[in-house]
Amino acid sequence: MLRAFTPPFTASGRSSLVAPPPWHYAGWLLNVEFDCDPTHGAALVPPALGRPTGRGCLHFAHWQACGNGGAELLDPIYAQYRETIVVLELARDGGPPAGYCPFIWVDQDISLLRGWLQGWPKKMGSTWLTLSLPLEHPAAAPLRAGTRLGASLSVKDRRLVEARLTLTGAPGERLGFLARPTIGAVGWADLTQPQDCPQPQFVRADIADVVAPQWWAAEGQITSFAHPVEELELLGELRATRASAGWAGLTVRGALGLSSAR
């Protein structure tokens, strides 16, 4: 009798890399919305999902995640990770705009697999982002007008994208995956058919308990760099529009197939 949700497939499932949902997440986020040439995005979105509008969002996040009971919070190497998320807005016939995640990089294995199960194509990357601490001190980057925050992502020892934010002092808005449902593409290669590419299935995470009491508006700036493997550069120049910083929590209970998701 096997009770393992993911490998390794032991009888107890204790060592499974990922336990079944619910998965609770809470984190600090820097979000920079951007405009790009919509023709660029087409190579990054499965055609069945719709057409990129030319708007997207870059998120840098420092997450803390746990299951029911919160045991991971007592051994936080199991709870914490940082990631960089790219979300593109899709125009969808007969429906409201949705988001799609073409790229995402994380620094931890549990989150990597949870992402794939949701159709978020996680790879390993090194994300850094300034934290805003509730102190008046030169190193604290407190939440008030004029404070500057930075973030960076490096993939395989090459910097891929950076952002800088300057808080305006005004309230901010929900952006990117925090503003609309995001569709994921799930597909597993079958090594017994090693020359076939999988046809991804599309799902939307079943999210509950979203808390994000306040966002702080910012002026943002994005710098991206060429990379021999990553394809972020297909989006061309990323022209920052709106930006925000703040804390958010949410819970993933599972996923819905796309027909439900539409």
Next chain:
Amino acid sequence: MLRAFTPPFTASGRSSLVAPPPWHYAGWLLNVEFDCDPTHGAALVPPALGRPTGRGCLHFAHWQACGNGGAELLDPIYAQYRETIVVLELARDGGPPAGYCPFIWVDQDISLLRGWLQGWPKKMGSTWLTLSLPLEHPAAAPLRAGTRLGASLSVKDRRLVEARLTLTGAPGERLGFLARPTIGAVGWADLTQPQDCPQPQFVRADIADVVAPQWWAAEGQITSFAHPVEELELLGELRATRASAGWAGLTVRGALGLSSAR
């Protein structure tokens, strides 16, 4: 038209985490065969696959891997990784013994996914192993009688298993996954059915071009440690029997379903 073997699913597939096989591997390995109580292994092996014999092998490997053309060897952050492998020997009705991998830990994302596609349940872990250098020098650990070599694995900042080898000067033997076919368990959780555990499918890697011209025999010693998540301790005491060190190369071309594998 999607040509991505694994996420992300872009039109070009250039940034896919894993490209289709062939996958070429060459590495330095420390191998320690062990005996353990066979009843312990039952919780770690899918019942359909057979019964653990009580024999297994611990491998510590420093790999270099690439596709055809070898581009990764020019940017070796894409090629190199270290891993620790546990293989158990299975008695199989009507067939020769086979191996099964209940646990494996690696330090790199590309290898993690290649492993999952072959049914090797990789998680992240930190492996260290002494290299044997072709020099007569106190730090070189050259290949001759009396040289001592060490290896260790840490998972989530806790040491899980260590090994020490002393070369005997005699030729060594092929051990563990190098001595017999190893069966993998492939299964993907479906987040739209979040309370169901996947039924794994069993495959055997389709391996070609094995080169391992020489193994150096060693006396081995294994020390394992309790861990709050990992289940290696279910195997009880690991009593080292034979051990060896050496280089090996092999190429994975795909996988065979288990009916072919039997």
Next chain:
Amino acid sequence: MLRAFTPPFTASGRSSLVAPPPWHYAGWLLNVEFDCDPTHGAALVPPALGRPTGRGCLHFAHWQACGNGGAELLDPIYAQYRETIVVLELARDGGPPAGYCPFIWVDQDISLLRGWLQGWPKKMGSTWLTLSLPLEHPAAAPLRAGTRLGASLSVKDRRLVEARLTLTGAPGERLGFLARPTIGAVGWADLTQPQDCPQPQFVRADIADVVAPQWWAAEGQITSFAHPVEELELLGELRATRASAGWAGLTVRGALGLSSAR
């Protein structure tokens, strides 16, 4: 004309690992005060400094640091690090109690060298600590009675010490290096006299701009582990007394020699 404060010694000093002070620090800290057998501490404190009282404190910190101007906050890989600090209380003849840092482990080079210049004997180690986020969410560990927080330190892939805190809901106290001046031991081996051990000089950091508006009291628990190299175990059992969590900022402007420090 050389203007480098630390290696490398270039003309501009731009690439020096550490720039001259001031060094501004702001961070999130978990602090657990402990009692231990005072005889144990004597092997860890230079005799000239005084006698351990048998009281000490373990700090886990997630820091953000920068110089004047705060450029590091825009490229936070230069600003952020995590560390674990052990402080022992010393009885000092003719003076108030002082602290001494026998051990400290950090995960970043800039902080490592800044520490040595202050007489804090930093080595590399991997520290994790739960963050308290201002959200009501199962993964947020908010600052209220009953919230549980964890921390861990691993050195060379072996877990060395862990702590767990449960917030009481009451205000907390300043503990450890936050409660009293801490003396550091600075000494550099001279490789032209390779068999001599340096005689350390004793300094106290010149600290200004301390901000720590509020501490949250907690019940704490410490578990430490044997280690083949680290000597924390010389302190014997660490019996947690008071504990607290909170944010603190401070600025180091330089250091004072011990005669000033007394």
Next chain:
Amino acid sequence: MLRAFTPPFTASGRSSLVAPPPWHYAGWLLNVEFDCDPTHGAALVPPALGRPTGRGCLHFAHWQACGNGGAELLDPIYAQYRETIVVLELARDGGPPAGYCPFIWVDQDISLLRGWLQGWPKKMGSTWLTLSLPLEHPAAAPLRAGTRLGASLSVKDRRLVEARLTLTGAPGERLGFLARPTIGAVGWADLTQPQDCPQPQFVRADIADVVAPQWWAAEGQITSFAHPVEELELLGELRATRASAGWAGLTVRGALGLSSAR
């Protein structure tokens, strides 16, 4: 009675980051000699040491190091590290050319401090280099004409320099720090005088037991990148001349002051 060679200053010295020499090193190296504009190097060399000739060498090394007894080889997280070394050739009045190391990056703390004590200005960096394995296999990069090898260095998540080598099949030469004595600059900032820069002292490591039985010649190529902190770009274009690959071992017994070194 203090017996600690480096911090922490405990009675036993067991946990000192660095033990007294001898320090035994054995490793695999990729070496690429280069020409650059000699005027560029002046900002990187203390004037007292001489004048850069415009020739230098870039070394990428995968080291294994230990003290007498070799205990580190049994727990190789204490023995192994990778580093990237830049050496410049100096014209010295009245003496043969010497080398000077303006920059070096390593991935481990023990080596960092051993470097500083020898006047090698180590900072943390991530080095990767292809290993040559004694196998005929596509992933093995064996030592024969036509084999291609790569190396890279990243500092604070930005790639700083890369090299590619193609083995010619001919014997190679000793290059860089392997060809001539290299002078180091040792200097420690004094935090009680926080606005003063130290005047470095110059030393040369006292090296014995050099073994490097064979070098394999290569055609090399270097690509370097701008960096906001590192100053490698002051050397301008690095035009690869000779290159080689191979194993080397050496033992450092201490250091000689420069008057001896001249």
